[in-house]
Amino acid sequence: QVQLVESGGGLVQAGGSLRLSCAASGRTFSNYAMGWFRQASGKEREFVAVITWNHGNTYYADSVKGRFTISRDNAKNTVYLQMNSLKPEDTAIYYCAARTRGAATAMIDYDYWGQGTQVTVFS
Numbered sequence: 001q002v003q004l005v006e007s008g009g010g011l012v013q014a015g016g017s018l019r020l021s022c023a024a025s026g027r028t029f030s031n032y033a034m035g036w037f038r039q040a041s042g043k044e045r046e047f048v049a050v051i052t053w054n055h056g057n058t059y060y061a062d063s064v065k066g067r068f069t070i071s072r073d074n075a076k077n078t079v080y081l082q083m084n085s086l087k088p089e090d091t092a093i094y095y096c097a098a099r100t101r102g103a104a105t106a107m108i109d110y111d112y113w114g115q116g117t118q119v120t121v122f123s
Helices: none
Strands: 001-008 010-011 018-025 031-039 047-051 056-062 068-073 078-083 092-099 117-121
Touching: 001 068, 001 092, 010 078, 018 031, 018 092, 018 117, 031 068, 047 078, 068 117
Parallel strands: 010 117
Antiparallel strands: 001 018, 018 078, 031 047, 031 092, 047 056, 068 078, 092 117
């Protein structure tokens, strides 16, 4: 059974930074793409970033480009989301997701999801 466990969320002042982690277990993720999504209160879940597992190609939502960086450690089966210059509008529950093919930005394209971690940015 595939498991994704996020950590690293918390409360941070605007302009600050946080690093989220997503630990994957249950199978070999050498051919998986790993994505981050977020869902703010009262809004739909939206794409944030994705990284392919083997080549490390990355894609970002325009709203986070230049501020967030997705990376992975294949040996640890872990994906990270470094979030800098945080804004109050980044406040949301952040979810890690995995899919068995290349990079994608739509929720429906992902096979596995974590439970989410709360990020709150105050001004």
